Amino acid sequence: MRRLLDEMAQGDLRSQVSRLRNKDEFKQLFVDIINVKESWRKQIQELQSVCRELDDEKYQELHFTRIKEIAYSFKTEIE
Numbered sequence: 001m002r003r004l005l006d007e008m009a010q011g012d013l014r015s016q017v018s019r020l021r022n023k024d025e026f027k028q029l030f031v032d033i034i035n036v037k038e039s040w041r042k043q044i045q046e047l048q049s050v051c052r053e054l055d056d057e058k059y060q061e062l063h064f065t066r067i068k069e070i071a072y073s074f075k076t077e078i079e
Contacts, residue, residue: 001026001029001030001033004017004033004034004037005033008033008036008037008040013037013040013041013044014041017034043070043073046066046070047067047070047071050063050066050067050070051063051067
């Protein structure tokens with residue numbers, strides 16, 4: 001789990017981890033981490049796709065709006 005979290009912290013959401021090692025604990029936490037990682041991966045893939053589509057001037061405003069929606073769905077400001 002530590003390696004998985006390190007990869008996520010570095011922005012690497014590619015690995016497909018589906019099991020714990022025998023000595024790992026916190027099985028539900030592991031499932032939750034995998035779900036978070038998959039959610040982030042899908043959102044970032046959508047951002048990448050929309051960015052590629054920005055070349056089409058006809059839909060730039062629509063794509064930019066979607067980019068903002070995804071970007072602002074993450075809470076990043078420390079209160």
